[in-house]
Amino acid sequence: MSTIHQIFPVADAGPLSTEQLERLYAYPDDRLRLSVNFVSSADGAVEVQGSSAGLSTPPDRAVLDLGTDLADVVLVAAGTATAEGFTGVKHNDRMDDRRRRFGLSELPSTAVVTSSGKSLHPSSPVLTDTVVPTVVLTCESVPADLRGRWADAGAEVVLTGDESVDLAVAVAALGERGLRRINCMGGPALFGSLAEAGLVDELRLTLAPFLVSGEAGRIARGAGMDPARLELVSVVTGDDTLLMRYRVREAPSS
Numbered sequence: 001m002s003t004i005h006q007i008f009p010v011a012d013a014g015p016l017s018t019e020q021l022e023r024l025y026a027y028p029d030d031r032l033r034l035s036v037n038f039v040s041s042a043d044g045a046v047e048v049q050g051s052s053a054g055l056s057t058p059p060d061r062a063v064l065d066l067g068t069d070l071a072d073v074v075l076v077a078a079g080t081a082t083a084e085g086f087t088g089v090k091h092n093d094r095m096d097d098r099r100r101r102f103g104l105s106e107l108p109s110t111a112v113v114t115s116s117g118k119s120l121h122p123s124s125p126v127l128t129d130t131v132v133p134t135v136v137l138t139c140e141s142v143p144a145d146l147r148g149r150w151a152d153a154g155a156e157v158v159l160t161g162d163e164s165v166d167l168a169v170a171v172a173a174l175g176e177r178g179l180r181r182i183n184c185m186g187g188p189a190l191f192g193s194l195a196e197a198g199l200v201d202e203l204r205l206t207l208a209p210f211l212v213s214g215e216a217g218r219i220a221r222g223a224g225m226d227p228a229r230l231e232l233v234s235v236v237t238g239d240d241t242l243l244m245r246y247r248v249r250e251a252p253s254s
Contacts, residue, residue: 002239003015004016004059004062004236004238005236006020006234007235007236021062021063021066021236022066022070022102024236024245025067025070025204027070027071027181032171032172032174032180033180034182034201035067035071035183035202035203035204036186036203037063037064037184037186038052038203038205040055040207040208040219041055041208041210042208042209042210043212043213045210045212045217046188047216047217048210048212052186055208056208057206057208058239059236059238059243063243065095067183067185067204069095069099070098070102070181072109072180073109073174073182074108074111074185075182075183075184076110076190077112077114077186077187077190078112078117078120078126079187080185080186081124082121086125086126086185087125087126087129088110088134089108089131089132090107090131091106091107107131109133109134109177109179110132110134111179112127112134112136113137114137114138114165115138115142115161115163117142120150122149122152122153127150130154133154134154135155135177135179136155136156136158137158137165137170137174138157138159138165139160139161139165140161140162141163158173160173167193167197168197184200188217188219189221192221192222192223195225195228196223196224196225200228200248201247202233202245202248203244203246205245205246206241206242206243207241209239209241228249229248229249231246231247231249232246233245
């Protein structure tokens with residue numbers, strides 16, 4: 001991988017060491033904070049043949065690793081967890097070293113969101129191939145027998161609504177468990193719903209050097225919302241890839 005350079009803010013421009021990149025992407029404190037990670041092609045596609053992996057570059061993977069390594073919990077929609085083959089987070093030397101140096105728990109948890117339960121089979125690796133039990137954020141309308149099978153597979157099942165997941169309740173439930181640094185890995189419907197609910201603090205967007213065309217979707221999908229103003233926090237680049245961090249500004253009080 002070529003050297004990663006910071007290009008914004010201009011005052012901090014220059015090549016970044018691994019330690020500098022860590023500090024750039026670290027959560028600034030332990031308050032409840034939700035960051036969303038996405039990669040998009042230059043023409044706006046979020047997947048190639050049903051997966052985001054075909055868009056990822058070495059700098060993107062480095063930043064994705066940082067998002068997981070420095071979080072308390074990885075938050076993902078059940079459909080995305082299934083499509084992308086998610087498991088629970090596992091130990092590796094890089095992560096173990098980072099988490100030790102940043103004073104974090106041994107491993108981040110994984111939290112899966114599902115309002116219907118249809119895309120989360122009890123044998124799914126995100127439930128069964130784990131070190132830390134996965135938290136399933138779901139609702140009362142999901143059949144009790146299915147919720148029981150998730151629990152039997154080792155998950156902690158948390159009810160956060162009646163007919164659908166109340167995302168504000170779900171995020172609060174993670175915070176109550178000490179999982180305050182939340183790294184959301186999508187998909188687009190979950191991101192759209194989180195944004196509409198005003199729960200996103202930061203967007204970490206990789207613009208990958210590819211043209212895809214086709215019918216691939218966008219990074220957020222939902223009912224729509226008044227545009228939320230973003231503040232550009234940092235831009236780094238490497239291997240023709242742009243990696244941007246945007247802070248979501250609070251809506252002005254009425």
